[in-house]
Amino acid sequence: xxxxxxxxxxxxxxxxxxxxxxxxxxxxxxxxxxxxxxxxxxxxxxxxxxxxxxxxxxxxxxxxxxxxxxxxxxxxxxxxxxxxxxxxxxxxxxxxxxxxxxxxxxxxxxxxxxxxxxxxxxxxxxxxxxxxxxxxxxxxxxxxxxxxxxxxxxxxxxxxxxxxxxxxxxxxxxxxxxxxxxxxxxxxxxxxxxxxxxxxxxxxxxxxxxxxxxxxxxxxxxxxxxxxxxxxxxxxxxxxxxxxxxxxxxxxxxxxxxxxxxxxxxxxxxxxxxxx
Ligand SMILES: [Mg+2]
Numbered sequence: 386x387x388x389x390x391x392x393x394x395x396x397x398x399x400x401x402x403x404x405x406x407x408x409x410x411x412x413x414x415x416x417x418x419x420x421x422x423x424x425x426x427x428x429x430x431x432x433x434x435x436x437x438x439x440x441x442x443x444x445x446x447x448x449x450x451x452x453x454x455x456x457x458x459x460x461x462x463x464x465x466x467x468x469x470x471x472x473x474x475x476x477x478x479x480x481x482x483x484x485x486x487x488x489x490x491x492x493x494x495x496x497x498x499x500x501x502x503x504x505x506x507x508x509x510x511x512x513x514x515x516x517x518x519x520x521x522x523x524x525x526x527x528x529x530x531x532x533x534x535x536x537x538x539x540x541x542x543x544x545x546x547x548x549x550x551x552x553x554x555x556x557x558x559x560x561x562x563x564x565x566x567x568x569x570x571x572x573x574x575x576x577x578x579x580x581x582x583x584x585x586x587x588x589x590x591x592x593x594x595x596x597x598x599x600x601x602x603x604x605x606x607x608x609x610x611x612x613x614x615x616x617x618x619x620x621x622x623x624x625x626x627x628x629x630x631x632x633x634x635x636x637x638x639x640x641x642x643x644x645x646x647x648x649x650x651x652x653x654x655x656x657x658x659x660x661x
Pocket of ligand 1: 403404405406407598599600621
């Protein structure tokens with residue numbers, strides 16, 4: 386990458402970062418992640434750790450990250466469940482929702498003032514669960530056919546498990562779509578709504594915010610569309626060869642967050658010095 390791409394990060398004061406493949410890999414911290422979080426804390430920079438996973442509450446996620454040796458406060462976590470609850474609150478506060486999901490989603494909607502019900506609702510909200518109930522899916526289909534609006538927390542069609550891929554929210558949404566002929570409005574990445582709501586949450590501005598991620602088709606494209614500088618790291622699912630296939634580029638591509646720490650502490654100062 387050129388010096389000018391690196392220099393663009395000297396004026397960044399707010400950070401959004403993906404979690405899996407950037408900070409952690411299968412519950413193990415990626416080298417450099419703890420140092421990056423410390424650096425942001427030290428400099429008093431605002432940041433949010435973003436995840437499309439709607440199973441966990443911020444408290445659960447903070448505890449999971451702490452077990453990996455990463456200390457992230459609850460208020461620094463932003464999930465697709467929180468983004469969905471905020472979106473629906475802005476749309477139609479205090480209405481009724483039928484939820485297929487776990488504590489991450491039910492807690493978020495409850496705290497946003499929604500009445501959770503399994504009959505007579507304004508919205509069917511589909512999120513990630515560990516076990517999808519056919520009975521719950523049937524109820525969702527009937528409610529949607531009766532006029533409930535269909536919302537989904539994230540588009541991911543599969544999720545990881547130790548035994549292999551598992552069908553996830555996007556696959557269940559496809560089943561409901563086949564039965565109702567209606568598509569959900571999907572809030573999580575790559576919808577830039579996820580980033581806009583995150584920025585609102587910490588009072589950040591797109592001109593001074595950067596997005597870190599390991600996926601071109603979610604993190605980088607939606608960061609770019611939300612008007613943010615983007616940093617791709619190769620510590621997750623993307624290789625340098627993969628990047629060539631996309632019609633867009635990240636602002637900067639690095640091997641891992643360890644390189645970002647180096648850039649922000651050494652090259653960053655050089656670049657700032659050269660610019661002044
Ligand atoms: Mg990721």
